[in-house]
Amino acid sequence: MDILIIDDDAVDRMSAIRTLRKSELALDRIDQSDTAAEGIRLASEHNYDVILLDYQIPPSNGIEILREIRGGNDYSTAIVMLSHSNDERLALACVEAGAQDFIMKSEVTSSRLKRAILISQERHSLEQEVRSSHDQLRYIAERDSLTGLRNRYFFDETLRDAVTRNSRTGEQLVLLLLDLDNFKKVNDVLGHQAGDRLLQEIARRLEQPIRESDKLCRLGGDEFAILVYDLPQLEHVRLLVTRIFKSLEKPLIIHGQTVEVTVSIGVATYPLCATDATGLMKCADVAMYRAKELGRNRVQYYSVDFHEKMVSRMQLEFDLKQAIKGDQLTLFFQPQLDTHSEQLVGVEALIRWQHHTLGMIQPDEFIPIAEESDLIIDIGRWVIEAACRQFSQWVETAQGTHICFSIAVNLSARQLKDHALSEFLQRCLAQHNIPADLVELELTESHLENSLSAVEMLNSLSATGVRLSLDDFGTGYSSLSHLSQFPFSILKIDKSFVQSGDDKQQRTLLKAICAFAHSLGYETVAEGIETEEQKQLCQSLNVNRLQGYLFSQPISAESFENNWLQSVV
């Protein structure tokens, strides 16, 4: 038996040790400590069978020490409190705080101590049994025995707690109700055992798309629920739903039979749709039935606005996939002029989507959708290819004249994950016979990650000979040291600085930005020039290039040829 004595009184410690030795207990080890802190440390480092703990160890009191030991030590040690006082309330408080026994120091004899220790151990092991069966009971009570998922009881409790908590924090709570579409048929045709196997398999599949913090429960029968906490944006619900449908796409093999399972999903969010747990549940239920009515294998969002928004985004994503394959994407071009000569020195390619029913869609509307999925990778490559093809034609047209201009293409930060991008770029340049130094890649400052892989990717793009330009500069708060890690040679000053009008502070900022950029050898481009004054301001600050509606809006390739190329060729 290993025993620890925590007591600040050396005489009391010695007396306890003497009594222990006389007690005929099988003692292997007796450690002692005269301070609370050391006692707590020893108790956390070694698994003692029993701790004898003095109630009075100034400045702490025994109950505080007791709680601390209990907190860190997982209930594996029996604790006997020793005190000079025979206050019964104190004894009770100690037992409540986790001590197994309480004896007065004046009453300590070998036999009393031995009995206290043995009884404490016994009591302690009983307590542990109760505790572990309580945990087991809780596990059984909260789990669905067929699938191992959390059950209806857990779900009801959790939903209630979550609503209460979120009403305090103001965070969103999203409830997805899922109901299998053809489960009854499986049960009828293949039998109940197959039905059970199917539910188990579905449970495993549904576990894949969710995050650890999401709660997946089986409510009963073929009905499941997913509770999603603290979503950064409602947008993510759509992604989750897509992933759920995807996880069920592959047919299941049950008892040698191929079974295809689809699911109808109803989604409701708190506090948008309902103000309490019951209401939220009702909304999700209504939405789920609506999904069934509309032909199953689909999702329905409760509020009309929410539903329409989600569906139109989903439709747009679907259409966008077609758009890449078809020829609905086009590039517009916006000229850039030399600040002083006002001659054409560059052009920025800006994507447009000619949707078959919705007409022209601006990039601000569909690039974010493309960025959320991997569509941006294909779109990004399409842009590079199309821009190179177009540019090579213009270079040919301009041959023999003295004009020389560059082309700028926008890249999404997400495209830096496209590891073969620099090879792709190199192939495009070679295929269209374009000098690399006439091509610029623009990356938005605010989306740039300061990760090693992003820096490596930018270095490898820069190694192809193209120039890198930091777009919307000034809006992303990049520190100067941060900036020097990236191989940018051009800073594209955000339009807000140029367009601030009479705001004196913004003007001062613009001046500072220009001075800073030039002193570090960056070339500068000012975008969003709409007025003569803005142009003059940039001229006075020696910005290198200007771009904006004052000179031209983004225009089609044909207009660009007619209005800009012909004039210089």
Ligand code: C2E
């Ligand atoms: P950006 O790269 O900052 O592009 C400049 C935006 O400012 C363009 O909008 C342009 O039409 C607009 N603009 C130009 N001059 C003026 C002006 O004088 N006044 C005002 N108010 N605006 C002006 P656009 O074409 O709608 O593009 C919006 C954003 O979409 C772009 O911002 C860029 O971030 C993104 N984008 C466009 N094309 C592509 C692309 O091919 N790939 C990627 N990843 N993003 C693109």
Ligand code: CA
């Ligand atoms: Ca740009």
Ligand code: CA
């Ligand atoms: Ca910009």
